[in-house]
Amino acid sequence: MDFAALVGRAARYSPDAMIITEHASGNIGSLNILYANKAFCDEVGCDLEETSMCQCNIELGPIDFTQQAILIVNNKCNIPTTYRVSVTQLPKEETDGRDCLLLCGRPSSSSLAEGREKLYGDIARKFIELPADEAAQACVRSVGLFFGAQRCYAARVDLDTCQIESRYYWDKSNNPCDPSLADKKVCSWVLERLRQGEVIQVRDRNTLPKDANDFKQALTTMGAKSALKAPVLLARGSLWFVSVHVDDHIRDWTEQDVSIFRIVGDLFGNAFTQTETVWSLKETQRRFSDVGANIPGVVYQMRRTPSGDLHFSYISQGVRELTGWGPASMMSDPTLLENLVLREDRGRFRETLERAGTACTEWSIDIRIQHRKTEEIMWVRASGRAHNGVNGDMVWNGLLLDISEHRKAEEAVRVSEERLRRILGTSPISIGISDVKSFKLLFANKRLAEMYQIPKHEVIGYDTRKFYADKRLHRRHWVETRREKSLSSTETPCVRTNGEEFWAEITTRLIEYGGREAILWWSFDISEHKRTKEALAHLAHHDALTGLANRRLFDEHLQSAVALAARTDRPGVLFYFDLDGFKAVNDQFGHSFGDWVLDQVGDRLRLVLRDSDIGARLGGDEFAVVAHGIDDLSAIEAVITKLQNAISAPYVKNSTIAKIGLSIGVVRFYGKEKDIHKIVKLADSAMYEAKQAGKGTHRIVQMPSNDSHKAIS
Numbered sequence: 001m002d003f004a005a006l007v008g009r010a011a012r013y014s015p016d017a018m019i020i021t022e023h024a025s026g027n028i029g030s031l032n033i034l035y036a037n038k039a040f041c042d043e044v045g046c047d048l049e050e051t052s053m054c055q056c057n058i059e060l061g062p063i064d065f066t067q068q069a070i071l072i073v074n075n076k077c078n079i080p081t082t083y084r085v086s087v088t089q090l091p092k093e094e095t096d097g098r099d100c101l102l103l104c105g106r107p108s109s110s111s112l113a114e115g116r117e118k119l120y121g122d123i124a125r126k127f128i129e130l131p132a133d134e135a136a137q138a139c140v141r142s143v144g145l146f147f148g149a150q151r152c153y154a155a156r157v158d159l160d161t162c163q164i165e166s167r168y169y170w171d172k173s174n175n176p177c178d179p180s181l182a183d184k185k186v187c188s189w190v191l192e193r194l195r196q197g198e199v200i201q202v203r204d205r206n207t208l209p210k211d212a213n214d215f216k217q218a219l220t221t222m223g224a225k226s227a228l229k230a231p232v233l234l235a236r237g238s239l240w241f242v243s244v245h246v247d248d249h250i251r252d253w254t255e256q257d258v259s260i261f262r263i264v265g266d267l268f269g270n271a272f273t274q275t276e277t278v279w280s281l282k283e284t285q286r287r288f289s290d291v292g293a294n295i296p297g298v299v300y301q302m303r304r305t306p307s308g309d310l311h312f313s314y315i316s317q318g319v320r321e322l323t324g325w326g327p328a329s330m331m332s333d334p335t336l337l338e339n340l341v342l343r344e345d346r347g348r349f350r351e352t353l354e355r356a357g358t359a360c361t362e363w364s365i366d367i368r369i370q371h372r373k374t375e376e377i378m379w380v381r382a383s384g385r386a387h388n389g390v391n392g393d394m395v396w397n398g399l400l401l402d403i404s405e406h407r408k409a410e411e412a413v414r415v416s417e418e419r420l421r422r423i424l425g426t427s428p429i430s431i432g433i434s435d436v437k438s439f440k441l442l443f444a445n446k447r448l449a450e451m452y453q454i455p456k457h458e459v460i461g462y463d464t465r466k467f468y469a470d471k472r473l474h475r476r477h478w479v480e481t482r483r484e485k486s487l488s489s490t491e492t493p494c495v496r497t498n499g500e501e502f503w504a505e506i507t508t509r510l511i512e513y514g515g516r517e518a519i520l521w522w523s524f525d526i527s528e529h530k531r532t533k534e535a536l537a538h539l540a541h542h543d544a545l546t547g548l549a550n551r552r553l554f555d556e557h558l559q560s561a562v563a564l565a566a567r568t569d570r571p572g573v574l575f576y577f578d579l580d581g582f583k584a585v586n587d588q589f590g591h592s593f594g595d596w597v598l599d600q601v602g603d604r605l606r607l608v609l610r611d612s613d614i615g616a617r618l619g620g621d622e623f624a625v626v627a628h629g630i631d632d633l634s635a636i637e638a639v640i641t642k643l644q645n646a647i648s649a650p651y652v653k654n655s656t657i658a659k660i661g662l663s664i665g666v667v668r669f670y671g672k673e674k675d676i677h678k679i680v681k682l683a684d685s686a687m688y689e690a691k692q693a694g695k696g697t698h699r700i701v702q703m704p705s706n707d708s709h710k711a712i713s
Helices: 003-007 038-044 048-053 108-129 132-146 188-195 210-222 255-294 318-323 327-332 335-340 343-359 446-452 471-484 527-541 551-568 582-589 591-608 633-648 676-693
Strands: 017-023 030-036 057-060 068-074 080-089 100-107 151-158 164-171 200-202 226-235 238-246 298-304 310-315 362-370 377-388 394-402 430-435 441-444 488-495 501-513 516-525 572-580 614-619 622-628 651-653 656-658 661-669 698-702
Touching: 017 038, 030 057, 068 100, 108 132, 108 255, 108 501, 132 151, 132 164, 132 238, 132 255, 188 200, 188 210, 188 226, 188 238, 226 255, 238 255, 255 516, 298 318, 310 327, 318 327, 318 335, 318 394, 327 335, 335 343, 343 362, 343 377, 343 394, 430 446, 446 516, 471 488, 471 501, 471 516, 501 527, 551 572, 551 614, 551 622, 551 661, 551 676, 572 582, 572 633, 572 676, 582 591, 582 656, 591 614, 591 622, 591 633, 591 651, 591 656, 622 633, 633 661, 633 698, 661 676, 676 698
Parallel strands: 661 698
Antiparallel strands: 017 030, 017 100, 057 068, 068 080, 080 100, 151 164, 151 238, 200 226, 226 238, 298 310, 298 394, 362 377, 377 394, 430 441, 430 516, 488 501, 501 516, 572 622, 572 661, 614 622, 651 656
């Protein structure tokens, strides 16, 4: 068979690799080369004279949704080359009845950008067009195929228990889930890095550090040699991540691999903000059902619409034993329950429910019912709480408890949890499509209108430039989106129609919509996230009790003060002290009072410091002050006097009075000191000498250029 003629003369000069392969033994992953063009042979060193005897070992990965796959070629020197190829099944009438594939492509780096853009677009499209769960499952598969992995999964970690719950899973064998993921806890080494937003790349599991042994064992159990993990979403009490595993070889992850995978994690995070809400509701429903199944009696939720239609939205299995009717029968005909109530009690039962519904309050009433099958009369305590639903429904969450044999029970079981939360109103993801020239909305979901508080009738056609607090930010973001023609994300101050400003993360991409160029974008309100981030940044550098700088910030300021002393040729001063008698105060009045005293010390310290000075609590009752521009000893003595007077004054709280003092070690430095820890150590020694000489005193030393020191008072 002349395969060269079949492909054509143009293949000889094409920069793309073109090869014709035949299945080796019915397995699409194992192939023999029947023809290879010059571009392929030059790239891998294949011998054109004897392609049938070619020593190259080739393996074709799974074919993705674009009819493309990863082709790995190991030449006779066992040097691998990876291609991303399009796959075409050749007609058997053109190949003498042989089962052949035409593979065309370039080394993966040449087609990576195209494949990457297709992957991003596929993920965004799926989360727009499909239900959240279906989209997530399909996207996990697409990511796994893109990276040529053996498995890919998205999982949720409970931050309280560190338990992993694999929500979406795909592998090459189409297993529903890897059993080794069940009941697993995430390794602390992995969790710490994911919480810091780091993409974890594992080239070879055997090279992981010792403190990642649990992670190494988990990879070994699953058969993975290489892996990538990226954080997806840090929600309240949980963390999502996505991971790919490579089992059959050690993978050298490139910077592009890591960058693409990080963006995949960001895309999943945008979508999982919605699914986290849905899953939280499902988890609530599951717990509600579990509770209902284990409570003796019947748990139910009954609703009446504004038009008067009555129905059960939930009723537990216990209704069968209590009444003789199954849950399905009760839900199809809600009047069955009232008809079981004896005529003498029916009026009271109806009146109690109506009164509770009108007042949106609790109810409890003992009634008698007649079992449908046994005709036995039983006493039942009906109780619960009514409230108004978000759609105007009247809602009764109730419990029917057989008290025929338990009238002397200590307490009746009450409904502890509502089955349906009021969180299924709208998705937390705001999605919109706007015209690329007029900036006006062509499509928008309900959440978008709520986020920006746009009246319903004004949403379509609304000018998206009004979303931004500064229109220049809109222009910069949109210009970048059009120029790059790829995903563009920014955190920016936005404004609602009522003038309220908030922070949002907006991600955009240039698309074609309705035959014209448009911009697809989604937005999240990150105001709370920004506030939390700022609060955490403050906590990272300040003492939680006193609000003073902590040791980390103290070290930074001391280092800066040394540099400032060198630049200005004016000495800096470190005042280092602890509280004399504080332990006795703590022991006598308790730790709560002692903490209050420390807080007061922080307040008093701030009152005597200049704006340019920095006060720090280094731990326990140890404090320090870093000052600059105090040139002579008299000025230092004046600062010491202020510190002594301020902190030694009595501490009065209610009827409790405490007195403490302080011993101070003072060091003058001149900008030539290379190690700030020597300055701190010298100050600590000076403070100790002051204590030895009598509490409430001080010692001043200075540091010459050779880091030796000399006491000057």
